[in-house]
Amino acid sequence: NIAVPVPCQVAEPVRPVMPTEALAxxxxxxxxxxxxxxxxxxxxxxxxxxxxxxxxxxxxxK
Structure with a gap:
């Protein structure tokens, strides 16, 4: 048996907008x-x- 790498099919979570980024x-x-x-x-x-x-x-x- 040989392990064959496969790409991950899980979607990357969207980074939320941080409250401090919107401050003037x-x-x-x-x-x-x-x-x-x-x-x-x-x-x-x-x-x-x-x-x-x-x-x-x-x-x-695994």
Missing amino acids: PGVPPFVLLRASLAEIDRREAYEVKLVAALASCREHL
Whole structure:
């Protein structure tokens, strides 16, 4: 038996727009803080989707 590599068929998750990217320069610090906190949650959710996609691709290699 010889392992034959195949391309992963899992779609890459779409990167969400991050709240801090939409801020205008010079916004008050509390607005920046609020956007930064929201961004943490959004990034964590995106990372979960990326890890799931990677795990799915790795599963095909076994």
